[in-house]
Amino acid sequence: MNRKTLVLPAVLGLFTPVLVGCGEPGGGDRKGHAITVGTTDSFAATEHSPGPLDPAHAYDAGSWNLLRQTLQTLMTMERGGGEPVPEAAESCAFTDTGNERYECTLRDGLTFAGGEAVTATDVKYSIDRVLGIKSSSGVASLLNTIDTVETQGYKKVIFHLKTPDATFPFKLATPVAGIVHPEEYPRDRLREGFRVDGSGPYTLEAETKDGRLTKAVFTKNEKYQGRHTPKNGKVELRPFVDAGAMGAALDAGEIDLMTRTMSPEQIKKLSDGADEDVKLVETPGLEIRYLGFNTEAPGVRKKAVRQAMAQLVDRGALTSTVYGEMADPLYSLVPVTLPGHSSAFFNRYGAPSTDKARSILSKAGVTTPVKLTLHYTTDHYGPGTAKEFAVLKKQLNASGLFDVEVKGTEWKKFRAEELDGTYAVYGLGWFPDFPDADNFLAPFLDKGNFLALPYVNSAIRDDLIPRSRREADRTGASRSIEEIQDIVAEDVPVLPLWQGRQYVAARDDVQGAEWALDSSSNLQLWELSRGVSG
Template identity: 65%
Template structure:
């Protein structure tokens, strides 16, 4: 069977057509016990600075969330074809007032944690209040910032009283920070260190480790699970690789069945172009991943707004994407991706095409001496091998203008994140995989008072007026006016510079089905969709 590429339409909120890999059933050896084996370059480590990577009250990156989504149940869940969230641990949820400030959920009958303990409304309250009170330095608690109090009525009803209207609240209840944990296993006042997870989700988890790092996560179907998901397999092994080349070699040898994030641009092109006898398939999926530069706006080198504006005026996104990612990404001119309701091309509207002369004028008017010396920091092992090439291109563009003297520095993720949170970087590169597919989630996490970047940038109009205004409106198209104003302010003040938005890819052996749904547009793994068999 030839290698082939299946392309799913990049339309958020619409159910993509069901596409499954086809071919013989003799490819892919799988695990020794018949498990489907999934490869990833995500690295899971417990360190002094981050000792509790799998605690829902701490975890806030796409890799660890993809572990939690398999194991910890939430009241709501995003459907596999995207769209509005639907009840999961709940049998029903909804606003009970006209002002979107009171949200009530009733639990499914017979819910149990994987150890057999019943799941009650009090457990839901405990879990959410715990995340709110711990206030981990990851900033994930900010997703629950609109909650005022959590009330229970009996064993199966939970009522959320909100501080202000929040039409996005159902989405927030679908994220792992709202995951339901057993008070018998989790301390109310501190994080649970290590890699153990206990929940009521579709799988239980066991990990294999080497020192302080997970090498394999074993997901076994949870017999106690009750929810909306149809779990199509009995076991999935997730194997963590040091780099994409090692992961690709494992797929070629049949040591793994599925290759997920993050493949290199070269691997994707090779799989897309190759033909003739190779029993591997490539699926292109809709994606909302974005990449951007962030600033510590208190750092002396970039404290002056004109420096940040001049960088925005010089950077050539089209050239950057073409040189590094080709057709696998698109230039981005706002924090909000082009396919999300409320998007505005604010950076292009403000700066137009790259123009060093205009950048020079900005710096001159602000009395900034040139060349401005800067260090651009990036992580070497979290967003894929192409990140270094991306920063080499940024360095080349900025230095070629004659206005900047840029050096670049790569750091492993486990040390990059603590340094960034402590404000040690003046300029640094980050990626964002949305918590849920709404424009609010591409703006508030960066700009609200408890923003996850720990950014010193604060704008009162955004925090006090525009974000609350946008959340009052259930019709997200109607909210676009407030959302556009936020994006325009960001383009003027430049606390961040958006760079590009990317597509998603999954490669698999030909006997694996369900790859078209193993990732949703928010890059959330849905391992329950995978199965082994022949399809045509």
């Protein structure tokens, strides 16, 4: 039996797998065992984040992937991308010509896992709660176009928006709009710990130690009424400290599948056919990495310093040295596969140039070398991150214009300090909430943004973002989206670095691995089953 590498096409909405297993998938687990999935995501309850799985606070890809299995949303994304479709709702639509009134009617027979009926009042409670708590994570900003939520009877929910927002259906497909039980989730504070109570495809049992999640057990929710059809009865998600430990568990047969984040070395090894019993699946990805700037910090307050860094960073060398074929250089916050993308940073800065960077700093009266510390997280984005920042340090220091150090910090501390404005320069990744250019701009640049950036551009916030959201045909928003990208390239509040591909490695008896992640890196555990591959 030969190891298989599957490469799936990158056309959103036409996301068709190229492999069909030789055996019948079947809905049961082999010998009654759960399908076991490994991840390097970590989940911790801390003083800063006491409710890591509360949809009013959670705003990272790992936590959202747990919530997507357990909380139902009015809308959802099809397995191959495209436009959002009803999930807990039987229908949803704008009912005006200005994209300011959005109406949903719930499915019949919706219940929480405990058996209580899900009603329009529960939907309103869930949304109002997120907006009322307004967590420091910035997740509530996704719903900031909502003015009021109205209910009519027990099935109809009407959203009255402050401004037109054609992206609103996408937002209702994200966990921030997850429907929670009012008796389990306090109205004015976060629900602490790792319990999740919803009406989604699975129930969750969390095993913890010292405030950390050590295992998440997902059991099929027999009361679930929705669009997804779980192909298994139980899935276990196991966090690992690093990619090496996760890979060793796959080799030993302790897990059946591993997702984010594998190391470049692991992916090359699997691509070369090192294990005939494991298939590697490559799927289109919209993950991006970037540097963020606290534009009020002394070292980077002057725009010229940020522009000089943009002029010096060699993305091609960075990606080829660290990630090989796993990543491609990115010259905008908007990935190349989305409508509205423009290579704004390349258009402005061109090829890396020390002379041009020196001229930028000289004209602004900046004394060189500029001393900076680049901060990164050691345990959130995979083992390539440390090497990536070593390369960035080398590139900037080689110019003689910068004196850069790098410092790694554990995620739970890193994220809290970034939000508090402790770092002048820091590295982060972004896995989109939904596949639209708006979601690669507004979360960074709008009010209440994900990064808590002090940078404010009134043209972006007051004109360009609202204007782009008026366009129901998203290709019609491209002009406004491109203008935003040009402003970002000029002011450099963030510096995009690369766009990644995504990979899943699964043992041969696991079917559905090609659907385990969608283009936005959303985990779809309901697609997995046992079967026979040949």
